[in-house]
Amino acid sequence: MNPTFLRFAIASAAFALSALSQDLVAIKAKTIHTLSGPAVTDGVILLQNGRIKAIGKQDEIEIPWAAKVIDKSDKVVMPTWVLAHCAGGMRGSNESMQNVPWLTVADAIDPASAYFENMLRNGVGTLHVMPGNRTLMGGTGMVVRPSGRTVADMTVAAGTGMKLSLQASRSRLQKIREMRRAIADVRDYLADYERRKAEFEQEKAAGAIPADKEWDQEIDRKKKAAVELIEKKLRGWLYVPSYAELGEALRLAQELDLTFVLGSNLDEAHALLAKIKSPVVLDATIEYLETDPETREEQQFCSAKLCQDAGVPFALSLSSGGPTSYPWWQLGTCVRHGISRSQAIAALTTVPAKMLGLDDQLGTLDEGKLGNLQILTGDPLQATTWVDMVVLEGEVVYERSKDPRLQYLFEAAEEAAAGTSKGEKQ
């Protein structure tokens, strides 16, 4: 094709897109949970250019004639869920080499992955994708939305941090030693680089190097991210599998800017939990059993409750399958252990949004923020509630009535039972 024409085609497509996004969208709902103030009943939410323009009662806000109206007057609207840390949707989330700080999840994210499809089905609108837990310095992550054909389409924010993990493959102590060694190596490299740079400047001052020559050696590309981590320019997201690694994690937090991703099995570390200074992410298994070796009596613990008791703010995670993949299940588990509804909801909205530094964009429904919202059939904490629709940046990206997977699981089975057609087997 003629390159000039191609450029024209792209330009006109971009123009068409921008004209489209100028469109106004008005969503009417029975209840709007803004999460920044009291719920609005019989409300309307107005979106323009993918952002929230206004929220209020239907009789207070005038819907412009040009707006596309989505009438969900019997439904509940709330912000989409935000995951502060996850390791799904990638083709291979763990590099087999241990120390790979130069890698990035951008090269592994598969936009067609069923993981993102399922997250969208559950009302998740923002995910911080990070390398898995099996590496040491696993590479850098990025914040994406679970909708789009390419990684670029999906990107919300990049350079959000480096994944670090204390999950031991052989022994706990070995892993801790490896982590310290890896950090020391980066420090050594950086010290050597600074020394060479200082020498260069000295030689230049002494006239051994021409005065117009500038220091042009860049930091090794494979070391760059790790150096930023050491210099506290990049945040580390440290996976702490259990109470036993928490002591070392707290030591590391004295020298690095760290956010902890906590595994379960935390009940033994109650005193240490209270020493955590910043909000943590809990992995998807928040409820676990401990058996007393003497009495064989089992005790149930909830890591979210342990954090709450220790005064540590927490964000929740979702697994890629099973009951803990459902937000309502995770929130219900929190409530079952004595956490308030609003605090549970915050752990999947406002808290993670703040941890990602996106609280001016996400987490609540407020004027000026991104138009990321989910439309639910009922209360977000009930098992009978389904995600009816998901809107990301003003665009409808999921509709339950058009979900082929749900049609396969429900309607097709019922048709087969009724004898109208034979449900096709997988």
Added chain:
Amino acid sequence: MIRLLPASLLLFATSLAAQQNVTAFTNARILPGNGPAIENGTLVVANGKVLAVGGADVQAPDGATVVDCTGKTITPGLIDASFGGGIASDDANEQGEEVTPHLRILDALDPESQAFRRARRNGVTAVHVMPGTRNVIGGLGCVVKTHGDDPQSMVVKQDASLRIVLGSEPSSGNRAIRGGRVESIYYRRPTSRMGVIWEVRRAFFDAKEALQQTQGVPNAAPPSPGIQVLTRVLQGKLTAVTTARSEQDLRTALRIADEFGYQTVVDEAQDAYLVATELADRQVTVLLGAPSATTVAGGGMRDGAAPRSGTVRALAEKGVRFVITTGTNAAALPLVREAMFARRNGLSHRQALAAITTEPAKLLGLDDRIGSLATGKDADFVIWSHDPLDPAAVAESVHIDGKPVSRVR
């Protein structure tokens, strides 16, 4: 269900309270099982039995211990009609033979098992335990309560069912003897689906023949214990439970039952939606093992079955009777959460709760004792923090025969 207590009974209850250990649970929302929900209800319990249950018409008798249950929900104790726990894993399958109808799983029961504690903590008060799935005909299942000092004191029904297993498990890993020495349990028949079905057919054929030979013959020598058990199935005195997951195995289960003229229950019937018409016609009860495992993300498939979330509603609409169990699925959730998922997948609240209380009680022939709360029935009940099908629900206290056996908070 008796909700309006006759005055005489109330008087009796009042006089009884003075001497007996009478407890009244008041101001609760009661879901009795065989009837509508009772708001501000009272449940009166004495000597391990329900003395009265109802609304304003039921008062706590004088002298009774009163437990205020404001804001709580009371349901009958839950019944798991296919419970995989309670037996050491090596003890569930006797692999000396492939057909062992006379073996009793009761003999292998471990009352101290962690599985019973977990079941109790989650509101399950009675379970149907069957032999494992490695034998073609594994033996006799029993119904026990989830608390007791020894297996005998837990027993509700000793010979509750006969387990027949189709599908891949009885043949998986088996090898035919081809020369060599017979030193491994893997030298075991059958080795194919055909072989499994042949073993079932031969067993019932032998039983039928024994029945014909001994009928009307005075002083006939009693047949072997295994044949006696199979004979009871043929006579409709013992429930056959056929484990069959895929459509193919389900159709086979129905075909063999038709062939020998016995009634069967189908267990783990993941493909039941594909044979719903046949199941409805024959009035076959379906045991659904861990229906939550048919997650949106897929999985939970065995024997070529294709589980679907719509199964529960499809069966309900077709009029097929079904019971929700935890079954053989290792990923099964606590029973009440399985019912919660069934509710999510389209059952009404009543249907979902019935599938873990009244329906299993009827299936096991024990609805005169358990599965619902009414005067004279066993005082097996659960006090929940929320509605039991709410994700936040906790079984705050669980009672078996009136005694608290589990407490949370």
